[in-house]
Amino acid sequence: MITKNEIKFVRSLRIKKNRINSDQFIVEGEKIVDELINSSLELVRVYSTSSKHESLGEVYTKILKTNLLQISNLTTPNKVVAIFSIPKPDKIDFTSKIIALDNISDPGNLGTIIRLCDWFGIKDLICNTETVDCYNPKVVQASMGSISRVNITYLDFKELFSEKKLNVVAADLKGESINKFPFTKNQIVVFGNESLGISPEIKKIIKNRVTIPRYNSNYDIESINVANSVAIILAELKNRPTGM
Amino acid sequence: MITKNEIKFVRSLRIKKNRINSDQFIVEGEKIVDELINSSLELVRVYSTSSKHESLGEVYTKILKTNLLQISNLTTPNKVVAIFSIPKPDKIDFTSKIIALDNISDPGNLGTIIRLCDWFGIKDLICNTETVDCYNPKVVQASMGSISRVNITYLDFKELFSEKKLNVVAADLKGESINKFPFTKNQIVVFGNESLGISPEIKKIIKNRVTIPRYNSNYDIESINVANSVAIILAELKNRPTGM
Numbered sequence: 502m503i504t505k506n507e508i509k510f511v512r513s514l515r516i517k518k519n520r521i522n523s524d525q526f527i528v529e530g531e532k533i534v535d536e537l538i539n540s541s542l543e544l545v546r547v548y549s550t551s552s553k554h555e556s557l558g559e560v561y562t563k564i565l566k567t568n569l570l571q572i573s574n575l576t577t578p579n580k581v582v583a584i585f586s587i588p589k590p591d592k593i594d595f596t597s598k599i600i601a602l603d604n605i606s607d608p609g610n611l612g613t614i615i616r617l618c619d620w621f622g623i624k625d626l627i628c629n630t631e632t633v634d635c636y637n638p639k640v641v642q643a644s645m646g647s648i649s650r651v652n653i654t655y656l657d658f659k660e661l662f663s664e665k666k667l668n669v670v671a672a673d674l675k676g677e678s679i680n681k682f683p684f685t686k687n688q689i690v691v692f693g694n695e696s697l698g699i700s701p702e703i704k705k706i707i708k709n710r711v712t713i714p715r716y717n718s719n720y721d722i723e724s725i726n727v728a729n730s731v732a733i734i735l736a737e738l739k740n741r742p743t744g745m
Numbered sequence: 746m747i748t749k750n751e752i753k754f755v756r757s758l759r760i761k762k763n764r765i766n767s768d769q770f771i772v773e774g775e776k777i778v779d780e781l782i783n784s785s786l787e788l789v790r791v792y793s794t795s796s797k798h799e800s801l802g803e804v805y806t807k808i809l810k811t812n813l814l815q816i817s818n819l820t821t822p823n824k825v826v827a828i829f830s831i832p833k834p835d836k837i838d839f840t841s842k843i844i845a846l847d848n849i850s851d852p853g854n855l856g857t858i859i860r861l862c863d864w865f866g867i868k869d870l871i872c873n874t875e876t877v878d879c880y881n882p883k884v885v886q887a888s889m890g891s892i893s894r895v896n897i898t899y900l901d902f903k904e905l906f907s908e909k910k911l912n913v914v915a916a917d918l919k920g921e922s923i924n925k926f927p928f929t930k931n932q933i934v935v936f937g938n939e940s941l942g943i944s945p946e947i948k949k950i951i952k953n954r955v956t957i958p959r960y961n962s963n964y965d966i967e968s969i970n971v972a973n974s975v976a977i978i979l980a981e982l983k984n985r986p987t988g989m
């Protein structure tokens with residue numbers, strides 16, 4: 502049985518402040534929950550309408566469908582809601598290629614970008630502190646389990662890019678074509694906000710710019726979606742002889 | 746003033762059947778409405794809380810904020826809702842590269858793919874009849890105006906691919922790497938449903954397969970989002986010496 506206080510607590514994890522205070526986040530749906538149970542993440546609790554997870558022992562709580570509707574974030578909940586501990590990020594490996602996100606605000610975009618990093622074997626995704634929280638339930642769902650396989654670190658970009666000697670390039674509407682830019686083995690590529698692009702203070706620090714060529718003489722189209730840009734640049738990065 | 750019947754009619758355009766019967770579709774928000782007014786599309790009516798569009802003459806109807814809330818599809822409506830005629834698609838140019846969508850169901854994905862076709866100068870987007878309607882309000886909003894610049898045609902893929910001699914390749918999880926596949930000038934690339942991929946009957950007809958290499962030895966990640974796949978393949982197609 503789930504108690505009233507537990508229902509309140511699970512629901513409270515929709516809010517970032519509560520996730521930070523408890524160091525826990527929620528995931529929903531059989532497929533992704535099973536994937537995360539089999540990952541390195543620490544399972545705190547599973548609330549399920551099926552008895553499939555009973556073997557997990559004391560972390561398992563059988564719930565009624567009405568309870569599921571109370572704790573779920575989805576319009577069509579799928580059997581199970583689980584709580585995991587938020588892991589401490591590993592040390593960033595600055596010798597490999599890194600994707601950096603500056604003020605990304607859409608949870609769906611962040612989730613999709615995490616999935617892309619996973620697909621293309623990018624170990625480190627770094628986000629500035631204004632970027633949407635990766636343990637936001639919508640991000641977790643959109644990442645489709647990839648959240649457990651990509652090391653995500655939030656930090657102050659101004660500090661990082663000013664202090665460290667790094668190979669950083671900003672994806673921008675004006676810059677060198679991605680087909681010609683000399684990406685390095687330890688390249689960091691920074692992507693900016695969905696409507697505003699890279700923030701002015703970061704633009705001041707990063708001198709290099711790459712752009713995805715537009716093949717349309719008609720300039721009415723202003724940009725493409727940021728997750729699509731990440732996809733195209735990752736495919737290009739990985740297709741270079743420098744490889745991984 | 747907007748009449749009760751007009752409110753009913755505008756709201757009815759959320760449903761495909763009603764769009765087909767009236768040959769009209771709705772668009773919302775100042776930016777995209779202005780873009781479509783300046784396109785080749787035929788404007789039928791503009792309902793606006795501002796007087797900015799008054800100069801358009803008799804197609805303009807000033808409305809109250811309460812009316813806007815009644816006719817809008819958005820949670821935060823933005824001043825204007827317009828109705829346009831659904832254009833008859835142009836003849837498909839089979840001598841150029843074409844993107845083909847087989848059973849795409851998510852409106853956001855279709856909107857994003859239309860925007861990508863626009864960015865990469867793809868003139869023709871063809872969809873099988875089961876793919877979500879491109880005049881669905883969510884598709885139109887996600888296309889961000891690109892819907893007026895890409896020629897979208899719905900047709901029976903089984904018929905098309907069986908009868909015509911075309912250079913068709915299906916994007917699939919197993920196939921030749923996109924970096925090695927000999928794309929032609931008149932290449933048609935088919936993308937399948939978000940969860941199910943290309944439908945079995947189309948798979949039977951199309952023999953060629955391309956795949957986006959996965960750079961992760963861990964096979965837990967099963968796929969990437971279809972719009973991201975389109976983005977990566979379009980960037981690759983356009984970067985070939987065969988060019989446009």
